[in-house]
Amino acid sequence: VIRGGDVAVVVPAAGLGTRLGTGTPKAMRELDGTWLLGHAVRRLGQAQSVGCIVVAAPSSLVDDVRRRLRTEVAAEIALVVVSGGRTRQESVRHGLGAVPVDYQIVLVHDAARALAPPDLVERVAAVVRAGRPAVIPVLPVVDTIKQVDETGQVVATVDRIALRAVQTPQGFQRQILEDAHRDETVATDDAGLVERLGIDVVCVAGDAAAFKITTQLDLALAQVLLRSLHAPPGA
Numbered sequence: 491v492i493r494g495g496d497v498a499v500v501v502p503a504a505g506l507g508t509r510l511g512t513g514t515p516k517a518m519r520e521l522d523g524t525w526l527l528g529h530a531v532r533r534l535g536q537a538q539s540v541g542c543i544v545v546a547a548p549s550s551l552v553d554d555v556r557r558r559l560r561t562e563v564a565a566e567i568a569l570v571v572v573s574g575g576r577t578r579q580e581s582v583r584h585g586l587g588a589v590p591v592d593y594q595i596v597l598v599h600d601a602a603r604a605l606a607p608p609d610l611v612e613r614v615a616a617v618v619r620a621g622r623p624a625v626i627p628v629l630p631v632v633d634t635i636k637q638v639d640e641t642g643q644v645v646a647t648v649d650r651i652a653l654r655a656v657q658t659p660q661g662f663q664r665q666i667l668e669d670a671h672r673d674e675t676v677a678t679d680d681a682g683l684v685e686r687l688g689i690d691v692v693c694v695a696g697d698a699a700a701f702k703i704t705t706q707l708d709l710a711l712a713q714v715l716l717r718s719l720h721a722p723p724g725a
């Protein structure tokens with residue numbers, strides 16, 4: 491039964507976050523009074539289209555995550571927490587297997603992109619709803635990108651005009667995402683698997699706030715952004 495919106499979101503959140511330093515799994519890291527996964531799920535829940543959120547959590551934390559997330563989203567949003575896998579792709583596959591049959595539009599969103607705004611979720615969902623099989627949010631590449639060999643010698647400078655940095659949430663017609671995940675070969679994002687099926691992937695404008703929190707510097711940036719959101723006008 492679809493409650494609320496017609497979109498289900500799978501949230502891979504089972505990474506260890508080793509690049510942030512050892513200790514707590516990244517999704518559980520404290521960020522401005524809440525935890526990182528809490529921020530991510532709360533923002534997803536603020537998008538009107540979202541009716542169901544499926545989180546793939548570290549296996550030892552499934553019960554804990556389920557309990558703590560319930561207060562982050564409205565009661566009419568179905569919340570499912572499953573155990574993640576050894577890789578991101580495996581975690582998405584576990585999550586996808588737990589999406590209720592009613593949902594034909596499925597988004598995949600990294601917990602690490604915890605500050606992605608609800609607007610971005612709606613932008614991606616709208617294009618899938620309009621009939622596109624696969625939709626990704628992208629930003630222009632600001633750095634010059636060079637291809638190098640193993641020794642660090644530059645091989646070529648890639649024309650950045652034709653390049654895009656890819657974010658999440660990525661949106662799909664459910665059947666296509668399921669077909670894509672039947673492929674066991676590795677891709678760094680879900681759209682990469684869909685491309686291998688020969689299916690068109692279309693871009694929409696991304697959002698700088700949807701950056702991936704990977705390093706300590708990213709965590710500090712996220713903290714600054716959250717504080718500026720709370721600050722009274724003119725402060």
Ligand code: C5P
Binds near residue numbers: 506600704
């Ligand atoms: O490792 P990477 O930065 O690509 O992780 C992207 C997202 O995938 C993170 O939200 C992380 O928690 C998740 N992930 C996962 N299961 C894994 C590895 C990563 O759900 N085994």
